[in-house]
Each structure stands twice: as structure tokens, then as C-alpha cells.
Amino acid sequence: MASVQIADVRKAYGSTQVIHGVDIDINDGEFVILVGPSGCGKSTLLRMIAGLENISGGEIRIGPRVVNDVPPKERDIAMVFQNYALYPHMTVADNMAFSMKLRKAPKAEIDERVNKAAGILGLDKLLDRFPRQLSGGQRQRVAMGRAIVRDPQVFLFDEPLSNLDAKLRVQMRTEIKELHQRLKTTTVYVTHDQIEAMTMADKIVVMHDGIVEQMGAPLDLYDRPNNLFVAAFIGSPSMNLLKGTITAAGFETEGGVVWPIGQHPADSNGKAAVFGIRPEHIQLNPNGLKAEVVVIEPMGSETQVIVRCGGQSLTCVFRERITAKPGETITITPDIHVTHLFDAATGKRID
Amino acid sequence: MANSAIEMPASLTKTRSERSAWQKLRGNRNWLGFWYMMPAAGILLLFLAYPLFLGVWLSFTDTKIGRAGEFIGLENYEWLGGDSVFWMSVFNTLLYTVVASIAKFVIGLYLALLLNKHLPCKALIRAAVLIPFIVPTVLSAIAFWWIYDSQFSIISWSLRRLGWIDHNINFLGDPWNARWSTIFANVWRGVPFIAITLLAGLQTVSPSLYEAATLDGATPWQRFRHITYPLLTPIIAVVMTFSVLFTFTDFQLIWALTRGGPVNATHLMATLSYQRAIIAGQLGEGAAISTAMIPFLLAAIGIAWYGLQTRKWQQGGSNE
Numbered sequence: 001m002a003s004v005q006i007a008d009v010r011k012a013y014g015s016t017q018v019i020h021g022v023d024i025d026i027n028d029g030e031f032v033i034l035v036g037p038s039g040c041g042k043s044t045l046l047r048m049i050a051g052l053e054n055i056s057g058g059e060i061r062i063g064p065r066v067v068n069d070v071p072p073k074e075r076d077i078a079m080v081f082q083n084y085a086l087y088p089h090m091t092v093a094d095n096m097a098f099s100m101k102l103r104k105a106p107k108a109e110i111d112e113r114v115n116k117a118a119g120i121l122g123l124d125k126l127l128d129r130f131p132r133q134l135s136g137g138q139r140q141r142v143a144m145g146r147a148i149v150r151d152p153q154v155f156l157f158d159e160p161l162s163n164l165d166a167k168l169r170v171q172m173r174t175e176i177k178e179l180h181q182r183l184k185t186t187t188v189y190v191t192h193d194q195i196e197a198m199t200m201a202d203k204i205v206v207m208h209d210g211i212v213e214q215m216g217a218p219l220d221l222y223d224r225p226n227n228l229f230v231a232a233f234i235g236s237p238s239m240n241l242l243k244g245t246i247t248a249a250g251f252e253t254e255g256g257v258v259w260p261i262g263q264h265p266a267d268s269n270g271k272a273a274v275f276g277i278r279p280e281h282i283q284l285n286p287n288g289l290k291a292e293v294v295v296i297e298p299m300g301s302e303t304q305v306i307v308r309c310g311g312q313s314l315t316c317v318f319r320e321r322i323t324a325k326p327g328e329t330i331t332i333t334p335d336i337h338v339t340h341l342f343d344a345a346t347g348k349r350i351d
Numbered sequence: 352m353a354n355s356a357i358e359m360p361a362s363l364t365k366t367r368s369e370r371s372a373w374q375k376l377r378g379n380r381n382w383l384g385f386w387y388m389m390p391a392a393g394i395l396l397l398f399l400a401y402p403l404f405l406g407v408w409l410s411f412t413d414t415k416i417g418r419a420g421e422f423i424g425l426e427n428y429e430w431l432g433g434d435s436v437f438w439m440s441v442f443n444t445l446l447y448t449v450v451a452s453i454a455k456f457v458i459g460l461y462l463a464l465l466l467n468k469h470l471p472c473k474a475l476i477r478a479a480v481l482i483p484f485i486v487p488t489v490l491s492a493i494a495f496w497w498i499y500d501s502q503f504s505i506i507s508w509s510l511r512r513l514g515w516i517d518h519n520i521n522f523l524g525d526p527w528n529a530r531w532s533t534i535f536a537n538v539w540r541g542v543p544f545i546a547i548t549l550l551a552g553l554q555t556v557s558p559s560l561y562e563a564a565t566l567d568g569a570t571p572w573q574r575f576r577h578i579t580y581p582l583l584t585p586i587i588a589v590v591m592t593f594s595v596l597f598t599f600t601d602f603q604l605i606w607a608l609t610r611g612g613p614v615n616a617t618h619l620m621a622t623l624s625y626q627r628a629i630i631a632g633q634l635g636e637g638a639a640i641s642t643a644m645i646p647f648l649l650a651a652i653g654i655a656w657y658g659l660q661t662r663k664w665q666q667g668g669s670n671e
Contacts, residue, residue, distance in 0.1 A: 052562050073568035085563040089581040098577070099567035150567075 001186050002063035002076075002153040003028045004049065010057035011044055011210075018044055019210040021058065026203075029184045031177075035197040036207035036233070042190045043158055045207070049188060050079050050156050062153055078147035079156040082163060084139045086131040092118075092142050093127040096149045117148040120179070137168045144179065155180075157189040161196065173199055194234050198222070206230050223338070228347035231276050231340060237304065240282075240314045242275045243344065251275040251341070255310025257289055262336040265350045273350065276340035279304070279317040288333030293324050307332070409638035416632040427639035436615050437640065440623040444644075446530065447619060448599045451537045455594055456587075458538065459545030464579075466546065467553045477550070484543035492607030495536040499523050499608070523609055526616030533608055533617050537601060545590055552586035553579065585659060592655035596648060620644050 004026040011019040019041045026032045034042040047053040049060055051072030060067050067075050086095050093114055094101075100110045118124050121141040131139055140160060147155055160176070161169045177200045180187055191197055197204045198218045205215040206229070213233075214226040225231035231239050244253035246268045251259045259275055280302075291307035291314070298304075298321070305316045307330065316332060324330050341351040376382050410427055414420030431437045466477055483491065498505055499522035507519040522532045556579065564574045602621040605611065611618035611626060618626070620640055628637020 050562075050566060052565070072565050077566065079563070079566050081559045081563060083557065083559055085557065085559040087560060087563075087578065098564075102568045102573060102577075146563075146567075 001028050001184065003030075003061075004154060004186060004188065005061040006045070006049070006058070007061070008058035009045065009048065009055060009060060011041065011048060011053065012056045017210065019048075019056075022207075022210075022212050024205055024212065024215065026186060026188065029186055031180050031187045031189065031200060031202045032205060033189045033191060033197040033201035033203070034205045034207055035191055035194055036213075038192055039209075040207040041210040042192075042207045046079075046156055046158055046188060046190045049154070050077055051075050076153040077156055078150045078152040078154075079158065080140075080143045080147055080160045082159040084131075084143040084163075086139055086142055086146075088131050091128050091130055092123060092134070092145075095131070095142055096145045098146070099150050113149050113151075114145075117145045120148060120182070121145050121175075136164050137172060140164065140172055141175075144176070148179075148183070153186065155185050155187040157187065159191055160189075161191070162193070169196075176200065195236060198234065204234075206233060208233075224349070225276075225340065226349050228274060228276075228342045231342065235278060237279050237315045237317065239276045239278050239340070241342075242277075242312055242314075244273065244275060246271050246273050246341070253310050253312060255312055257310030259289070259334060259339075260336055261334075261339050261341065261351075263351065265341060268341075268350065271350075272344035274342040274344055274347075276342060277314075277334045278338065279315040281335040281338045282314070282316040282318075282332050283335060284318060284320070284330060285333035286331055288331040290329050291332050293322075293326050293328050293330060295326060296322060296324070298322075305330075406638045407642050409634055410642040412635045414634040414638075416629075416634060420635055423635070427636050428643075430636070431639055431643070436618065437623065439615055440611075440618040440620050440640070441643075443530065443617060444599060444619045444621075444647075447534055447537070447601070448595060451534050451541065451598050452591065452595050454534070454538045455541045455545050455598075456591060458542050459590075460549055462542065462546035463549035463553055464575075466550050477547070480546055481543045483540050484547075488540065488603040489607050491540055492536065492604050495532075495539075495604075496523075496608055499532050524613055526613060529609055529613055529617045533605055536604055536608065537598060540604065541594060541598065545594060548590045549583065549586060552583050556582050588655045588658040592651060595651045599644065599647060599651070 004024075006022055006024040006026075008021045008023060009019060010017065010021055022041075022045060024032070034045060036042050044053060048055050049062075051067065051070065055068050062075055062077065087098065090098065096114045096117060097110045100113065114127070115124075118127055121144060123138070123141055123145055126134065126138060126142075131142065134142065140163075143160070157176070161172050164172060173196060176189075180200075189196075189200065201218055203215060204218050204221055206213045206221065208229050214221060214230045221230060221234050225234060225239075228241065232241060242251070242253045242259070244251055246252075246261075246264065247258070248264075248269060249258050250261050251273070253259065253275070259277075261275070289309055291309040293305060294308055294313065295306040296303065297306075301319075303318050303320070303322045305318065305322055305324075307314050307316060309332070322330070339351075340349065342348065343350050370378075409420075411422055411424060412420035413423050413426070462480060466473070466480065470476060497503065501519060501521050501524055504519060504522060506522075507516070510516045511519070521528060523529045560578050560582075561574055564578050569577065600621050601619060602625065605617055605619055605622045606625070609617045611622045615623075620643065624637045624640035626637075627633050627640060631637075
């Protein structure tokens with residue numbers, strides 16, 4: 001196991017820069033998830049750690065060693081690919097043993113490690129099968145088995161669950177997290193799915209357009225997003241963001257509705273801003289703001305309600321059952337301890 | 352009643368007794384399918400099966416051009432067994448096929464691997480590689496004929512200019528020179544087909560397999576040996592079968608270059624058969640030479656088929 005330090009790393013394809021100086025510190029044994037929309041540079045960064053892409057600028061360290069010019073096979077990392085990249089002409093056992101066979105490890109050691117990895121992943125009975133004969137989830141496990149057998153310093157995962165169906169994805173999510181808790185190997189995991197990031201990571205790195213927007217523990221990002229991008233990206237259903245100005249009474253939206261806010265940032269009166277409130281932080285309150293119900297989506301444990309308030313639509317999530325019908329009016333109020341204010345011009349958090 | 356396949360069982364029992372045999376036949380899907388198959392079967396019978404069987408039959412007769420022959424059993428074959436020219440043509444054909452096929456495979460694979468890399472003007476280079484393949488064989492054979500000319504050969508001229516030789520090489524006049532020269536011309540012509548086909552095969556190999564192998568610690572040679580080669584074997588089997596068949600039955604190139612000379616040194620079975628059957632008029636004997644090629648060709652097909660059959664991982668079957 002090892003720590004990974006990414007210092008001012010840049011990547012350019014010709015004159016097009018895709019990563020503009022990224023700094024990330026990954027501690028020994030940490031599970032870090034790089035998350036962001038497609039094209040944000042997260043996969044490129046992972047491939048640079050793996051050594052599959054050249055590093056145009058900056059420095060990547062694995063443990064104490066700068067690996068910029070170290071070939072991939074000497075970096076002591078293992079990677080799980082999105083399409084699994086299993087060798088189709090080799091059995092499950094051969095797939096897992098391939099790296100050890102290449103470095104001519106003794107047969108007994110290979111068998112021992114393959115059997116151990118197969119045991120961890122429940123692949124014991126599939127060792128003689130070919131990848132073609134496996135289901136998506138099983139292939140995914142073989143890909144992880146291939147990584148485990150090598151006992152590397154760092155595991156790299158490149159969107160490993162995006163080819164699986166929804167139910168299997170949830171199951172594999174738990175398995176990967178459990179595996180990490182068991183092996184405690186430093187892991188860098190790339191995904192575009194913020195739910196995967198929230199549920200699995202020790203630390204989330206939100207990337208956008210080749211820069212790090214914010215990094216931190218999942219709940220820190222959820223509770224105090226640094227900017228509008230992170231606020232909108234993390235959380236499902238996503239945060240309601242309303243444009244308007246900060247006034248003495250609270251936050252006045254463009255539609256003229258005044259939302260109460262917790263504390264006013266200094267010198268902010270009359271300032272154009274964006275008000276953010278998460279759907280579950282909107283409460284029913286008889287003295288609250290009037291809002292017209294547009295759509296009601298009952299989920300059983302909670303009810304998601306789309307309302308229209310001052311000409312803007314908002315998503316609310318209530319623990320209680322809602323009896324109102326579409327077209328009727330309910331009264332709502334934000335939980336003022338958990339509201340967010342962002343600068344309208346820069347998108348930075350201001351409260 | 353137009354479609355008996357969707358009729359309900361209850362009405363079926365009732366109508367069955369009323370329908371004539373012809374109506375039943377007309378509603379039968381297999382009967383219809385049989386008729387759809389007829390044009391293809393007819394073409395195959397007329398243009399493949401009939402000439403093949405006629406050829407085999409002729410080889411058991413003493414037919415000559417302009418004179419119907421009689422059945423003479425294996426006499427043609429017995430006669431060929433003692434014919435040194437025939438045995439030389441068998442030797443030539445085997446040498447020609449084995450050497451040219453191996454050379455075409457090695458060069459073709461090398462070219463395919465090269466073309467699969469990121470090269471500038473990739474599309475243009477790939478197109479250029481196909482040129483020997485699109486030039487009609489006879490035209491390229493005539494070009495080679497000039498290249499190999501005993502007086503005006505550009506190769507002899509260049510080597511003389513370089514001072515490496517002091518008199519012209521007799522490319523097509525000396526038995527072994529002629530053999531190697533025709534083999535070279537065949538390789539030149541056959542390489543593009545193999546290179547482009549193998550290139551197509553290479554492009555079906557997912558790049559992430561190479562990346563995974565790189566991370567697993569494979570050197571470029573190990574990546575070729577353990578990833579590229581095994582994944583390419585089905586295509587290699589198919590393309591080499593074709594290559595062996597076409598090389599074994601080659602006629603045009605030899606006929607345009609040497610007509611089997613000098614002193615039968617480059618006669619292949621195909622050219623010898625043509626010479627005996629058409630030029631000399633001994634149809635029966637020529638047919639016997641042609642028929643003698645069949646076992647070799649079947650063996651080549653059999654080997655390729657076996658190669659494909661043993662690759663169970665592709666069909667998703669078990670390995671047992």
C-alpha cells in the first residue's frame with residue numbers, strides 16, 4: 001500500500017489542454033473517487049496515474065517515488081477497466097494468473113494467490129470458464145480478481161460499474177466497498193455517478209473542465225459545497241438553485257418571493273446571488289411561502305413534490321405523505337440552518 | 352387457408368380431411384423453402400459440381416480433343432506415376448505453395464502490425480498497400496517479365512551499376528532462379544490480401560486488452576505472443592486457407608512469366624494440366640493431373656477447419 005500525490009498535474013493533447021494543474025493528496029489506504037461529468041478529465045487523470053497516458057506537466061508520486069517516467073508495469077498498480085478488458089481466450093484462472101505467469105512466479109504461489117482471490121470474490125466455481133460464459137457481474141468480479149491477485153500498491157477503477165444493470169450496480173457497489181475495507185489498499189476510483197461517489201468514497205474529488213472544483217469527505221461536500229457546480233452536481237434529487245438578490249428581509253427571487261435565510265453574509269445587501277436549498281430541507285409550514293403543486297411522486301418512504309413558487313419550479317422531498325393534489329397550493333419554508341448562498345457572478349459560496 | 356402455420360388445432364382437424372395433398376404441400380413452409388433454394392442449388396450444380404465430376408470422369412478416360420474417349424480405369428494415373436515431369440510439377444507446386452505462403456504470411460502479418468500503428472497518412476498508406484492486389488495478374492506478370500528479362504532487367508542493370516555483379520542474372524533461364532523469381536512475384540501479389548485481412552482482424556482486438564496486458568507487465572513481444580496472436584488465429588486460419596488454395600492452384604502468373612519453363616522447371620500442376628489437356632489435346636491425362644490436386648486441397652481445408660474447431664472459447668462452448 002502507498003499514498004499517491006498528484007502535484008500540479010497537467011495534460012495537453014497538442015495545443016488543447018484538458019487538465020489544468022490538479023493537486024490531489026491521497027493517503028495510504030484511502031478510497032478516493034474522482035467524479036465529474038464526461039469530458040472533465042477524470043479518466044485521463046486516472047490513466048496518467050496508471051501510466052497509460054504521458055504526463056504533460058507536474059508530478060505524480062506513488063509512495064515516495066516520482067512515477068512520471070516509470071513505465072506502467074513498474075508502478076505496482078492494478079487497474080479495472082470499464083469494459084473489464086478480460087482476455088477472451090483465457091479461462092478465469094488464466095486471466096487472474098496472467099501477470100504472475102509473466103513474471104515467472106512459481107506455480108504453487110500462483111495457484112495459492114488465484115485461489116485466495118477467487119475465494120474472496122466467490123469465483124471458486126468459475127475458474128475454468130471463459131469470459132464469454134460469464135454474466136456481467138461475474139466478469140466484473142474476475143476483473144477485480146485480476147487486480148487483487150497482484151496485490152498492488154494502488155487499485156485503479158475506471159467506471160467499473162457503468163456496464164452493469166441498476167440492481168447489480170448497487171450490489172457491486174457494496175462488494176467493492178467491502179473489499180476495500182477488507183484489503184485496505186489505496187484505491188482511486190473514477191465515476192460519473194455521484195451516488196457511487198457518495199456511497200463508497202472516503203474522499204470525493206469533484207472535477208469539472210480539467211480542474212478540481214472541490215475535494216473532501218462525501219458529507220462535507222454535500223453539506224457545504226464550495227461553489228454552484230458542486231452544489232448542483234452532488235445530491236439526488238439535486239439542489240434547488242434560485243436566482244435573485246440578498247435583501248434585509250432575506251433572499252428575494254426574481255419572481256418577487258422572499259425566502260428567509262439563516263445569517264446574512266457581511267456587506268451583502270442588494271447583492272445578486274444564487275440561493276440553494278436541498279429538496280429534503282424544505283418543510284411544510286402553515287406560515288410559509290405559497291407554492292402550487294405541479295407533480296407528486298410518491299416513493300413510499302418519502303414523497304417527492306415538484307412545486308412552482310414565484311414562477312420557478314422547485315423539487316421538495318417530504319418524509320410525510322402529501323394529500324394535496326396537483327394544482328392545489330401548499331405552504332413551505334426552508335430549514336434556515338442549511339441554506340446555501342452563492343455569488344451570482346463567480347458561483348463561489350458566500351455564506 | 353393461405354397460411355397453415357397459424358391455424359387453430361380445432362379447425363385443423365376439420366380442414367385436414369378436406370384439403371387435397373397438393374393444397375397441403377402448397378401450405379408447407381419446407382416445400383416453399385425448397386423452391387427458394389433451387390436457383391442457388393442450380394447454379395452450384397451447373398457451374399461447380401458438373402465441371403468437377405466431368406473432370407474426374409475425364410481422368411478415367413482416354414478422351415482427346417475432337418475424339419470421345421473410352422473408360423480406361425486408372426491407366427492415366429499409372430502413366431503419370433512414371434512421368435518425371437508430373438512429379439517435378441508436384442514438387443514445384445509444393446515448393447511454390449509452402450515457400451510463398453510462409454513468406455506471404457510473415458510479410459503480411461508484419462505489414463498489418465505496422466499499419467495498425469498510428470502512422471501519418473494512414474488511410475493513404477493502407478490504400479497503397481492494396482495496389483499489387485488490384486492490378487490484374489497478367490499485367491503484373493508482364494511487368495515482372497520485364498524486370499526478370501535476361502537483357503533489359505532493371506535488377507541486373509542496378510546491380511551492375513553498383514558493381515556487385517559483372518554480367519546479367521539469368522532470372523527465368525535457370526531452373527532455380529526461375530523458381531525463386533516466380534515465387535517472389537507470387538508473394539508480391541499475395542501480400543496485400545493477407546495484410547489487409549489481418550489488419551481488419553487486428554482492429555477487432557480491443558485496445559484496452561493491450562492496456563491491461565501492459566499493466567500486467569507484458570513486454571511488447573509478450574503482448575503479441577499472448578494477446579494479438581491467439582486472438583488473431585481464427586482469421587489467420589481462414590486467410591491462410593485461402594492463400595494456400597489460391598497459391599496451389601495458381602496458373603496465370605506462371606503462364607505469363609515462364610509457361611512452365613525452363614525445361615519444365617517451373618511447371619505447376621495447374622499449368623502442366625493445361626498444357627497436356629488443352630495445348631497437347633490429351634484431355635484425359637490433363638484431367639488426371641487436375642484431379643490429383645484434389646487430395647492436397649482437401650488436406651489444406653481440413654487443417655484450417657481443425658484449427659477453427661479447437662478454438663472453443665470463441666463459440667462460448669465449454670473447453671472439455
